[in-house]
Amino acid sequence: SPRPRKHFIETAIDEDLQAGKFEAVHTRFPPEPNGYLHIGHAKSICLNFGLAKNYGGTCNLRFDDTNPSKEETEYVESIQEDVRWLGFQWDELQYASDYFEQLYEWAERLIEKGKAYVCELSAEQTREYRGTLTEPGKNSPYRDRDPKENLDLFRRMKAGEFPDGSKTLRAKIDMASPNLNLRDPVMYRIMKAHHHRTGDRWCIYPMYDWAHGQSDSIEGISFSICTLEFENHRPLYDWYCDSLEIHHPRQIEFARLNLTYTVMSKRKLLQLVKEKHVGGWDDPRMPTISGLRRRGYTPESIRNFCADVGVAKFNSTIDVVRLENSIREHLNRVAPRRMAVMDPIKLTITNWPKDKVEMCSVINNPEDESAGKREVPFSGHLLIQQEDFREEAPRKFFRLKKGGAVRLRGAFIIDCHDVVKDDDGNVIEILCTYDPETRSGQDQSGRKVKGTIHWVSADHASEIEVRDYDRLFGVENPDAAEEGKTFLDYLNPDSLTVRTAFVEPALAEAQIGDRVQFERVGYFVVDPDSKAGSLVMNRIVGLRDTWGK
Ligand code: ATP
Ligand code: MG
Ligand code: MG
Incomplete structure (x- = not known):
């Protein structure tokens, strides 16, 4: 099929490569190891690895493992297995937790530049001060601490001197910004939690926005592709990279995959x-x-x-x-193709020699000649699907009926002449004769029947x-x-x-x-x-x- 028109991400990549903004396509797939991957992730995987492949670039698998409370090694392993199974191989396997030290140093750099401060508002107060879409936020009373004091407090946060939730490090941006993400977002919180990789080494953990873009930058990612809900985080992504004056990937958003009849979170x-x-x-x-x-x-x-x-x-x-x-x-x-009977009824071929078994050669796949044929045993005792037989049936019923004929797939045309019933009048066995002239592939009889049904030999079938x-x-x-x-x-x-x-x-x-x-x-x-x-x-x-x- 012809290659479809380029999509907007490819167009953006082409522009940036042509303008010399980036030399190559470096993407990443960044799952948080807090669950197994789903079909939505598959879309992101196909996109990120696919772009790297098509542009001769590279794609990393990076575990966004910055939140110790929900992450487990089981998930880390299943994610790798699933990416490989989908047919992709990462260039580098990375963990955001490996960047904790670098992130910490960069946080100190922002503090020194007067771009971050230690805040002591509670989580609830922080939310209150943040304002709403229609109301600007209020400055935190801790916003104008001098860098020296901030640095000291931040180091002591790291050293474990303060209880969980008592302090945060916040970026000093703009409490009146129409974009809520820019109203002095939290960069670090105190959380004395065990991390599946860093153990108890850290008691401050970076927030997603702070860790994510910086991880991209460290890895030299050129195109950081994410889902639409991060569109209004992009200004923050850019602010962090610009403020640190580090390699600055381009974030591009696309729509999440949602599917009917399931949940995906x-x-x-x-x-x-x-x-x-x-x-x-x-x-x-x-x-x-x-x-x-x-x-x-x-x-x-x-x-x-x-x-x-x-x-x-x-x-x-x-x-x-x-x-x-x-x-x-x-x-x-x-x-x-194989034959399986789900809801069986006995079918006996009354003119078949007792105990005789013959092999029928049956085509494995009509769509693929190279798949060849297989031998299927045919005998006088068969099983067919109940629904393929009716004692009396309308003219348009092209399966088997009493007095009618049908072809057994890969075998013979059979004629139904009688049935056996139990005491309640239910058909429990169908009696047929086979027509020896009609063997599939060698049929010279000229007989035509409308229906073909499948079957198995009762003595040879497995349950x-x-x-x-x-x-x-x-x-x-x-x-x-x-x-x-x-x-x-x-x-x-x-x-x-x-x-x-x-x-x-x-x-x-x-x-x-x-x-x-x-x-x-x-x-x-x-x-x-x-x-x-x-x-x-x-x-x-x-x-x-x-x-x-
Ligand atoms: P969830 O909301 O299910 O927890 P998530 O986005 O938090 O999903 P991550 O592990 O962070 O899950 O996802 C890794 C990557 O996969 C991210 O880049 C994310 O954008 C992408 N992704 C997740 N869900 C979908 C989806 N439904 N469609 C497309 N991409 C998705
Ligand atoms: Mg999530
Ligand atoms: Mg996520």
């Missing part, structure tokens, strides 16, 4: 995990990368989805059907567990909860149905992570819960978008 995802509404971060219903991986999504399908959604300047919500279509489209090309997943939430936007409700009230109670399926013997060799198309049913993946001899498969997505119909 890490706080909410954590709550789903902690309260056991799902089996874990990698539950196949979660919008996390690890959940999508376990669900059976391929890295390629996620990358294609992100490219297809594109980069925008305005927030919007993307229909999850587009994500589902991206995996359908990929698996249609690459997934081998597996199938987990049929549906959307985690029953409404498009669970974030928009009605009064008195939370997003949890919109969980879909039927998001998981466990069934049994009978599958052809070729599945016996399937490995964890293998994906197949069960013909006429959907795409499935082998779940890590599988054990030798007891396969568990997750439904990735149905063949067509039939949700809600």
